[in-house]
Amino acid sequence: MRQLKGKVKESAREKKERKKEFQENKEKAFTVALPILGVAFLFLVVFVYLKTRPPAASMSI
Structure with missing residues (x-):
């Protein structure tokens, strides 16, 4: 039977x-x-803080 174009079946x-x-890539991420x-x-x-x-001027007692 003829092979269709597309991805080659991986072993x-x-x-x-x-x-x-x-x-491994997931762990590195x-x-x-x-x-x-x-x-x-x-x-x-x-920065927000x-x-x-x-x-500082209004904080003096």
Whole structure:
């Protein structure tokens, strides 16, 4: 029977390797993206805090 155009059927070994690479990339995403997002969130919190606090002159007793 004639092969239709499209994706070539992958072997079990290729499928296993692809799944392993996907899992490794997923783990790398957490080790890289989470610290970056954490630092960005921290900067946002500090920025909002500094912009919304009252001026230093009115805080004196």
